[in-house]
Amino acid sequence: MCEGSLRVRFPALVGALAVACTGHSATKTSPPPKPVDYVAMGDSAAAAPKVPDPAPPPGCQKSTNDYPSVLTRRITPARFTDVTCSGAATEDITGQEQLTSSGPVPPQIDAVTSETTLVTITIGGNDVGLASEASQCRATSINAPPCADKFVTGGVDRISAAITAHVPVWAAMIDDVRAKAAGARIILVGYLTYIRPGGCFPDEPVTPKDADYFQSKLNELDDRQKQLAVDKHIDFFDTRPLSVGHDMCAPPDQRYVEGFIAVHPAAPLHPNAMGAAAVGNALADYLR
Structure with missing residues (x-):
């Protein structure tokens, strides 16, 4: 025709x-895609303390090979700002200066601007005291009284209660980030699998009951944040599946998380370089 x-x-x-x-x-x-402006926020699970090489400021014990840095080398953003800091709680992201051994650092959210297009956040462990409590539960015998029992009083689990109490705190944090960067993709990045069912006493000095208890609390924290991400229409990146078999009980050459005594350059009970690389690379694949 x-x-x-x-x-x-x-x-x-x-x-x-x-x-x-x-x-x-x-x-x-179509207009060209907006250049990626990436801000990484979070605690030591993101900062990878004692993993070579150190990044400033020294008081945050942050690594140039933490998972945000690994991710950055894969996605090559136009701008990358890593404000993760060991010891951070949610209030150090949203509201107050964090006091470190090298002086105070500004609230992490100060790094977020209207130009920010990608934000990753790993937070919550310090809010509910998981790391500090777990580090005090070393057992000298597999038959030692479980440390976990002290967290339950009158049928109320103290750590579970703290997780529940912090859900609205994490929700407000997400709202604050969204208010500063309306168009940004926000990803809550969860915690790794730290220890397998039953643990591996005596290789790691924690009783089977305590091993299961602390991993269950990490799972609870991750699961609550996963649901929060759904409610807030943001992403949750679950790192537990990729780290199964790579927990602190794994052979050293397969271990993503250090145990009570670190065998790699990393802080005890924290991700090592292999763990940070695994998360960073998996995130890069996720963002494709």
Whole structure:
């Protein structure tokens, strides 16, 4: 239908058909994608303390090979700001200076601007006292009284109660980030699998009951944040599946998390370089 008697009776239609047949119609072009401006926030699970090499400020015990840095080398953002800091709680992200051994650091959210397009956050362990409590539960015997029993009083689990109490705190944090960077993709990055069912006493000095208890509390924290991410229409990146079999009980060359005594350059009970690399690379694949 590109020629013939239509020319006389329907000149406008013929003109339109001519454009269609010759392929010279104007096409809309999408604007170029906005350059990635990435801000990483969080605690020591993100900062990877004592993993070479140290990044400033020294008081945050942050590594140049933490998972945000690994991710950055994969996605090459136009701008990367890593404000993760060991010891951080949610209030150090949203509201107050964090006091460190090298002086105070500003609230992490100060790094977020209207130009920010990607934000990762790992937070919560210090809010509910998981790291500090677990570090005090070393057992000298597999038959030692479980440390976990002291966290339950009158049928109330203290750590579970703290997790529940912090869900609205984490929700407010997400709202604060969104208020500063309305178009940013926000990803809550969960905690790794730290220890397998039953633990591995005596390789790691924690009783089977305590091993299961502390991992269950990490799972509870991750699961509550996962649901919060759904409620807030943001992402939750679950690192537990990728770290199964790579917990502190794994052989040293397969271990993503250090045990009570670190065998790699990393802080005890924290991710090592392999763990940070695994999370950073998995996040890069997730963002494709």
